[in-house]
Amino acid sequence: MDVNRDRPAVDADWHRVHPASPFVRGWVALVAVVVFFGRDIFERALQGRELVDEGLNGRILWLLAGGAALLLLTVAGFVLSWYFTRYQLSQGYVRVNTGFLFKQQRQARLDRVQAIDIVQPLLARIFGLAELKFEVADAGESAVRLAYLPIEQAKQLRATILGRAAGVADGAETAPVPEAPEHVVLSVPHGRLVGSLLLSEQSFFVVLGAIASVVFSVLTESGAVVLYLIPAILGLGAAYWKSFNKGFNFTAAISPDGIRLRYGLLDTQAQTVPPGRIQALRITQPPLWRILGWYRIQVNVAGYGGNPGNENAARTTLLPVGGMGEVMQTLALVLPDPGTPDPYRVFAAAVNGLDSDAGFTTTPRRARLIAPLGWRRNAFLATGTALLLRSGRWWRQLVLVPHQRTQSMALSQGPLARRFGVADLVLHTTAGPVVPRLIQADVGEAVALFDQQAARAREARKRQTSEQWLAELSRAGSLPVPAPLQAVQRPANATTTTQEEPRNG
Amino acid sequence: MHTSAIDPPGIEWQRVSSKYVTVRLVEWAVGNLLLVAVLSIPLLFVLLGGWQFPPLWLAAIVPAAMFLLALWRLVLIPRQVRAIGYAERDEDLLIRRGIFYQRTMVVPYGRMQYVDVAVGPVERALGLCTLKLHTASPGTNALLPGLPAAEGARLREQLTARGEARLAGL
Numbered sequence: 001m002d003v004n005r006d007r008p009a010v011d012a013d014w015h016r017v018h019p020a021s022p023f024v025r026g027w028v029a030l031v032a033v034v035v036f037f038g039r040d041i042f043e044r045a046l047q048g049r050e051l052v053d054e055g056l057n058g059r060i061l062w063l064l065a066g067g068a069a070l071l072l073l074t075v076a077g078f079v080l081s082w083y084f085t086r087y088q089l090s091q092g093y094v095r096v097n098t099g100f101l102f103k104q105q106r107q108a109r110l111d112r113v114q115a116i117d118i119v120q121p122l123l124a125r126i127f128g129l130a131e132l133k134f135e136v137a138d139a140g141e142s143a144v145r146l147a148y149l150p151i152e153q154a155k156q157l158r159a160t161i162l163g164r165a166a167g168v169a170d171g172a173e174t175a176p177v178p179e180a181p182e183h184v185v186l187s188v189p190h191g192r193l194v195g196s197l198l199l200s201e202q203s204f205f206v207v208l209g210a211i212a213s214v215v216f217s218v219l220t221e222s223g224a225v226v227l228y229l230i231p232a233i234l235g236l237g238a239a240y241w242k243s244f245n246k247g248f249n250f251t252a253a254i255s256p257d258g259i260r261l262r263y264g265l266l267d268t269q270a271q272t273v274p275p276g277r278i279q280a281l282r283i284t285q286p287p288l289w290r291i292l293g294w295y296r297i298q299v300n301v302a303g304y305g306g307n308p309g310n311e312n313a314a315r316t317t318l319l320p321v322g323g324m325g326e327v328m329q330t331l332a333l334v335l336p337d338p339g340t341p342d343p344y345r346v347f348a349a350a351v352n353g354l355d356s357d358a359g360f361t362t363t364p365r366r367a368r369l370i371a372p373l374g375w376r377r378n379a380f381l382a383t384g385t386a387l388l389l390r391s392g393r394w395w396r397q398l399v400l401v402p403h404q405r406t407q408s409m410a411l412s413q414g415p416l417a418r419r420f421g422v423a424d425l426v427l428h429t430t431a432g433p434v435v436p437r438l439i440q441a442d443v444g445e446a447v448a449l450f451d452q453q454a455a456r457a458r459e460a461r462k463r464q465t466s467e468q469w470l471a472e473l474s475r476a477g478s479l480p481v482p483a484p485l486q487a488v489q490r491p492a493n494a495t496t497t498t499q500e501e502p503r504n505g
Numbered sequence: 506m507h508t509s510a511i512d513p514p515g516i517e518w519q520r521v522s523s524k525y526v527t528v529r530l531v532e533w534a535v536g537n538l539l540l541v542a543v544l545s546i547p548l549l550f551v552l553l554g555g556w557q558f559p560p561l562w563l564a565a566i567v568p569a570a571m572f573l574l575a576l577w578r579l580v581l582i583p584r585q586v587r588a589i590g591y592a593e594r595d596e597d598l599l600i601r602r603g604i605f606y607q608r609t610m611v612v613p614y615g616r617m618q619y620v621d622v623a624v625g626p627v628e629r630a631l632g633l634c635t636l637k638l639h640t641a642s643p644g645t646n647a648l649l650p651g652l653p654a655a656e657g658a659r660l661r662e663q664l665t666a667r668g669e670a671r672l673a674g675l
Contacts, residue, residue: 137641302641407642410610411511418607423511428642435644443510451513454611458596461615 014086014097021148022078024124029074037067087146089160094134096144108143110165112136114277114303116158117315118270120151125268130154134161135303137430143303155179158272162257165274182255185333186319186326192294193247196321197240199288206236246314247321252330259333261318271315277301278334279405280427281318282434283327283351285396295327295351296320299334300432307431316433327351335402339384350381350388350398360390363440367420371440380425380438380449385460387427387453389438399436401427403453404460411450413443425450511609512601518590524631525589525651529582531627537575544568591649596671598638598664600647612647615671616640620661624654636660 023030041064084100095107117133124130129148136143149157156179163177197203209232217225248265258274279300289295297319304315319330331338331347340346342358349358356362360379368375373393381388387406389399406427413423423446427436438446512518548564550556556564584604592599597613621637628634634657638647652660 406613407616407640408610408612408645408647410608412603412606412608413509413511414606418510421510426644428640428644430641431643447511447513450609450611454597454613457613458615461613 014088016086017082017146018129018148018150019079019082020127020129022082024121024127024129024148026074026078027123030071033067033071033074037063037070087144089157089164092164094144094161096146106144108134108136110161111167113161113165113274115274115301116161116272118151118154118158120264120268122266124148125266132157135301137302141305159257162272162274166257180255180257182253182260184251184253185329186252186322188247188250188319188321190248192321193244193250195292196247196289196294196296197243199286199291199294200243201286201288202236202239204288247317250320252319252333254333259318263314263320269314273299273301275336276402276404277303278318278402280429280432280434280436281331281334281400283396283398283400284392285351287394289321290396293323294321295324297322297327297330298433300430300434302430305431313433324348324351331400335386335400337385339386346381346383346388350390350400351396353390360388361441361445363422364420364442367422367440370416370420370422375440378439378441380441382449382453382456387436387456389427389436391437391439399434401429401436402460403456404463405429406453406457409450409453411446423447427453509607511607513599513609516592516599518592518601521586521589521591521649521651522631522633522653522656523586524633526583526586527631528625528627528633528651529586530579533575533579533582537571537578541568541572541575544571586651589649589651593660593663598647600649610645610647612638612640612645613671614664614667617664617668620664620668622657622661633657638664 080100081098084103085096085098087094087096089095089110092110093107094110095105097106098104113134114137115135117135119131119133120129121131124147127148128151130151131145131147132149132154133142134144134146146154146157159179160177162180168177213225213229245265245267247263249268250263251261253260253262255272258272258277261269261271261273263269279302281297281299283295283297285295296317298316299318301316304312318334319326322330328344328347331343338346346358349360353360354376356379358381360381362377362379363371363375365375371378374391377391377393377396379390381390382403386400386402389401391397391399407430408428410426410428411423412426417423417440420440421443422440423443425438425441425446427438429436438449441449545568547556547559548561548568551559551561551564581604585602588604588607589600589602591601596615597611599609599611601607601609618639618641621639622634623637624634628651632654633651634654636649636652636657638649639645640647649660
């Protein structure tokens, strides 16, 4: 049945996904049909009674026949949908045909790839299958989803697509592209993941709610309050479980194809984000995480879109929880050239700092009435390659936007801000969790930054011309050695001793 | 031309057509007068039908306050229209607007994904159009209303041509 089991996915032939795919995807429907029509018989069989109730006088046969027909129809639908789903990789395009009543043909340019994910839900994982998602810059829906392929084939296809997109493999070549070697940069230990969940904002409210309910039950002298809390506890448990399931075994690696992220306990996901596809990055630190010096990193990638949701939240997370060393390593992956001679000092000041250390420009002192806490923290700094926007005294936040990724910008000023001589600068980026905004900067500084930033973005775009990142690099004669990592060698040895890091108070 | 502290220095702003005030007036009338009329219904019933519940002062003060607010908005319209400006620079387009809440925006030509020209019924009667620029960011809310149709068409062609010449990826 499987026409391409022994052959790697190469040019021009049309391939089908694995024949088991529709069953893996639609097993719920099958189980529902079987349970609905067969439950009575199962129960009777278990109780050792006769299989068919005489009281129904043969009507049971019709019922069973109906169930069988429905089952057959569902299976036939599955087989047809499998048969008519075909994909092809040729001449710089990936094409997918689907549907037998309403046909759909879709093609996407390989060099427009923004990210490739390989997703394995639990059931698919049991059968050794995986779904491949190909993202282009079209916020939301995946351009191409191939569900399901044998895992090896999915990896091979990913390597081929990335190789073509990177420009190392010619479109005419039929030989499969070997998978790019990768170098694991960091991973999140299980203990830290659990700790991060326990110290999350959510836990704070859980504790608050628990105290409130205990007080309430003591005051009213009734234990019935606990009963009302059961749904809440179940919901919270599910939320914690989801976060745990998604964040488990998080690993980030660097390869010439880009950044590779892997995570998941039952459902696993492997994301590949080619170099330069990250539009904006945000480092945050909830107040409780400061005790242990932990941070979270989220990114905007054009293909992932902005719709909130658990799955998307996981996809846009570049580092679920990590210490300063991991943060520096991740920054080095995203921004190979930090554009400053002393990146460690600059980024440390950006993440934890106050006032104008390392060259940051803060909100002017005269505006401290409208930003009593934040005025020493709100600041910006433009390095040679990116703009850093710092904010949040308690909920610390740093937003980083590479210069060539700036889409458009807007300066805005309300009446109160005008009274204090400050203005906000918003950088527009693709949809995602990161919204870069410089708040309450001095008007003169903001206008100057507005002008300079437009010029910097222009220059940066001129330098970067090709979408084929490896072709560009090989022309320049340098291999994509993680040169950035050199910049973080110093903090790198701190990764194993994150817990002992100086507390950032 | 109205300029303010947050505008980059040395920009020669182009103004939109003063006929755009009419468009805004029609929009204002449709929105605000209708609202005031709806809010006046209880007052009418209290005066004529002898409703007991809303006391007269309450029934009167709500539409009156809304009417004053509407008048305030009406007075602002001509100044708001005068505050809309745009400037074509070599590499990007600047758009400004607002009096109390001012905003100055820059859209690089190479970042434009597409340009929309929309014409509503009132705008069509006055020979105006609205230009909208789209980049890859949903946050880019670059709206340029009240352009004369010919200027809108010229700007659209100009922007598209410049965008193609400087097209960059994402």
